[in-house]
Amino acid sequence: MKPELRLAPWALVLLGIAVLYVPSLVDATRNAESADDIINSLFVLGLSGTFLYLRVRSLLLAGTFGQHPARIGGGLLLAIGLLFYLLGRSQQLPTFEFGSVIPVLAGIVAIFFGFRTLGRLWAVLFLLLFLIPLPPSVAADITQPVKLAVSAATEWLLHGFGYPIARDGAVLAIGQYQLLVADACSGLRSLFTLEALGLMYVTYLGHTSALRNTLLGLLIIPVSFTANTLRVVTLTLITYYFGDGAGQGFLHNFAGMTLFMSALLLIVGIEAGMTRIAHWHEQRKGTPKSPTP
């Protein structure tokens, strides 16, 4: 007979996790460069939580959520995670501080349920990767060229439509106004969120085709770039017609949200299209395969 679930031990574990990461989250929120960062991170966090719940539930239902504690191996993993945390938190290295969450959680799962169960939860932990802030120098190396490309695309597009626009690096001049395309506008954060969402989406759909999943993952990059260019174009036009204040205020966030949603829809659309092509392909080959749910 299986023992009853008791809540007290779980409360202890959750308390430990909270003691580690609640201060980190509070500090990160306080130091965040923009509200976008916070929203994106909360989004991924909520996504990971939901995903964890769904995944654990389906494993329990399938009876594959094992109880084979790996105390030593799991303990080792936890210790490595805690070491990363210690270094990251005391030396202000957010990459280590938040990166530690993956070995810490993996260690806890292994300690209580074993490595096989941990393996079945890999997708959840993988999702958490998107929460880890990149080291600023690496982020700058990625952000800078994307920012310039977004600015150049905006200039090219609006110039094509006959607007009086000029560009100097990441500074756009339209009419009497000047706009600085900020780091956030490169969309690195929202790209991460989109990737995380896309990953969860394909896992949820249960596609087994690695080719299709990789393709979708890669397509998110140009989709995100396009969405961000459209966002900068929108903001540039808002500034041109309604002035500086309009471009920085509510409409700024509104444009961000709208384009995030449209990128999301585009991805779902691409996925649906790919499924259809796959079906068509299979039918032509005449291989009777059950369609994906």
Added chain:
Amino acid sequence: MNNISSLKAGLYIRRLPALLVMVAMLGTAIAAYALTLPRQGDVALPDLEVLVPKHFGEWSETPSLQLQASLATQNREATNRDQPYDAVLLRNYVSRDGALIMLAVAYSGEQRQDVKIHRPEVCYPAQGFQLLQQRDFVLPVAGLSAPISGVQLLARNRQRLEAVSYWIRIGNAYPHNGWAMRAEILRAGISGQLSDGILVRVSSLIDDESQAPAAYAQQQRFLADLVPAVTPRAPGLLVAVPAG
């Protein structure tokens, strides 16, 4: 049999390991808190305006005619990270024979991984400059135990071509790139020190690239005059203090 409760039973964990896991995490959190260097309160900041003389050697201050490149990467919505300096000095000097040099000094009382000096090779491109050249230089100055080690840049934007020489001192080191800077801050941090940091940057406008070597040579003379003029008043401000 109740299906839900049997499902939940799969999540059963033992109390003792849970307690140990919690203690390990709590201990780590406390250790991390203890090892975090406290933010410094009000520390006496160097008055750069006074410490850097307006006349030294063959150089004297001249009213600013040119707008200097900003010291940070962004000028809107200044946050801690974008304006990491406690004291900033921007000045133009002219030599007896009429050569103009722009000096920018930025001091920060504490260098941290998240708030640290901006490197010119990052903030020039952010302001629309293109870097044409980048190389290291070493400047021996009489009376210093170790030569100063810095970086020369050639930067162009639509309006101008700039020859730039600069060094960044963090604690007693002259890191040449972002990674070296991080490593130095980490090294100091682990040994429980909080380093101060300073950026000393000079730049000259030139008409074409062939004038760059002459501009760099002139900048080296300027810096070689500047350091002995400041160091007696503020040892360890512009340059590393001799060890021991």
